[in-house]
Amino acid sequence: MKLNICLIPGDGIGPEVMVQAVAVLEKTAQVFGFDLATTTALLGGAAIDATGGPLPQATIDACKVSDAVLLGAVGGPKWDNLEKSIRPERGLLGIRKALGLFANLRPATLFEELQHACLLRADIAAQGIDVLIVRELTGGAYFGEPKGEEVRGGERVAFNNMIYAEHEIERIARVGFEAAQRRGKRLCSVDKANVLDVSQLWREVVIRVSRDYPDVELSHMYVDNAAMQLVRAPSQFDVIVTENLFGDILSDEASVITGSIGMLPSASLGASGPGLYEPIHGSAPDIAGKDLANPLATILSVAMMLRHSLNMPEAAQAIENAVKGVLKAGYRTGDIMQDGATRVGCKEMGRLVAERIAK
Numbered sequence: 001m002k003l004n005i006c007l008i009p010g011d012g013i014g015p016e017v018m019v020q021a022v023a024v025l026e027k028t029a030q031v032f033g034f035d036l037a038t039t040t041a042l043l044g045g046a047a048i049d050a051t052g053g054p055l056p057q058a059t060i061d062a063c064k065v066s067d068a069v070l071l072g073a074v075g076g077p078k079w080d081n082l083e084k085s086i087r088p089e090r091g092l093l094g095i096r097k098a099l100g101l102f103a104n105l106r107p108a109t110l111f112e113e114l115q116h117a118c119l120l121r122a123d124i125a126a127q128g129i130d131v132l133i134v135r136e137l138t139g140g141a142y143f144g145e146p147k148g149e150e151v152r153g154g155e156r157v158a159f160n161n162m163i164y165a166e167h168e169i170e171r172i173a174r175v176g177f178e179a180a181q182r183r184g185k186r187l188c189s190v191d192k193a194n195v196l197d198v199s200q201l202w203r204e205v206v207i208r209v210s211r212d213y214p215d216v217e218l219s220h221m222y223v224d225n226a227a228m229q230l231v232r233a234p235s236q237f238d239v240i241v242t243e244n245l246f247g248d249i250l251s252d253e254a255s256v257i258t259g260s261i262g263m264l265p266s267a268s269l270g271a272s273g274p275g276l277y278e279p280i281h282g283s284a285p286d287i288a289g290k291d292l293a294n295p296l297a298t299i300l301s302v303a304m305m306l307r308h309s310l311n312m313p314e315a316a317q318a319i320e321n322a323v324k325g326v327l328k329a330g331y332r333t334g335d336i337m338q339d340g341a342t343r344v345g346c347k348e349m350g351r352l353v354a355e356r357i358a359k
């Protein structure tokens with residue numbers, strides 16, 4: 001079997017963490033006996049410098065013919081003053097759109113060895129955090145029509161529209177149920193069905209879809225309660241599925257409480273075609289080029305890629321085990337440093353993970 005992966009290193013620490021993630025992927029291919037073909041494409045600031053725009057057509061083409069896309073990070077002060085339409089983030093939004101990515105999967109995991117970094121009380125952290133947030137990415141209030149601003153009764157009013165069609169709810173619900181099947185088999189659908197019509201439809205459709213997944217236990221929670229439960233008792237959650245705006249807020253909340261953005265991967269999936277995998281952090285211009293970046297979020301994004309796009313759960317697990325092994329052995333990059341640990345740079349962290357990949 002040959003996997004064709006499109007690599008988009010991007011800007012800032014993106015290229016540094018990418019090199020380490022690719023080394024880990026290559027070692028995994030060796031150990032698990034699959035072939036790898038990679039192409040490298042430009043996005044964001046690197047693309048602006050080379051071509052004048054943040055998303056060259058060649059990048060879209062390279063992504064579309066690949067089995068999966070691995071992205072570093074884009075953006076940085078160098079491009080901050082450009083006109084909005086050609087800024088690096090436009091490249092990011094553009095590639096998500098071009099690939100039809102409607103589901104965003106963000107695990108928030110608290111590694112046992114990093115409990116000190118958790119922002120919650122020690123007794124809550126000790127119960128563990130291992131939640132996967134599945135967020136709808138292309139609908140809801142961010143894209144709903146009609147939207148805009150007009151004058152009513154002599155004053156300006158502005159409005160957006162949280163609107164979902166049944167098929168949009170159904171397809172994201174299926175992603176949620178399937179993710180739960182691969183994990184703890186519990187799915188919590190988050191909505192505001194006591195107030196919003198759109199949430200009532202959301203809940204009805206999720207319940208209808210649940211009949212196809214009898215092995216998954218479905219529950220429902222209002223979004224205000226979910227925001228509280230994430231800090232009060234996050235260990236109760238396995239997979240959460242929710243709409244775009246609620247998911248935007250809850251996934252950031254869940255990540256920050258783990259205390260280590262350098263550790264968290266993400267995946268964006270479409271109905272067919274390649275998924276896009278990337279760390280949740282940005283290009284960290286403050287530490288770029290200094291061998292200080294934590295490559296583990298990007299390495300764990302490779303694990304997600306193997307699990308969700310390439311159907312190789314054992315290889316994914318091997319990467320996750322290697323990361324745990326390195327943490328257990330006491331190695332830390334600066335962002336997750338603690339007393340008594342051994343401080344390492346980006347390159348050494350990547351090497352330590354790669355050498356631990358085993359069947």
Ligand code: NAD
Nearest residue numbers: 073074075076077262281282283284285286287293294335
């Ligand atoms: P950031 O995530 O880049 O950095 C926030 C802080 O976390 C910084 O102090 C940084 O040094 C640290 N940090 C981030 N990742 C780290 C890692 N892997 N290892 C160690 N430390 C790490 O967010 P920001 O500073 O708000 O944004 C910087 C640039 O990144 C901006 O141009 C922004 O637009 C862009 N950005 C891109 C993405 C993306 O590509 N998906 C996401 C967020 C921000």
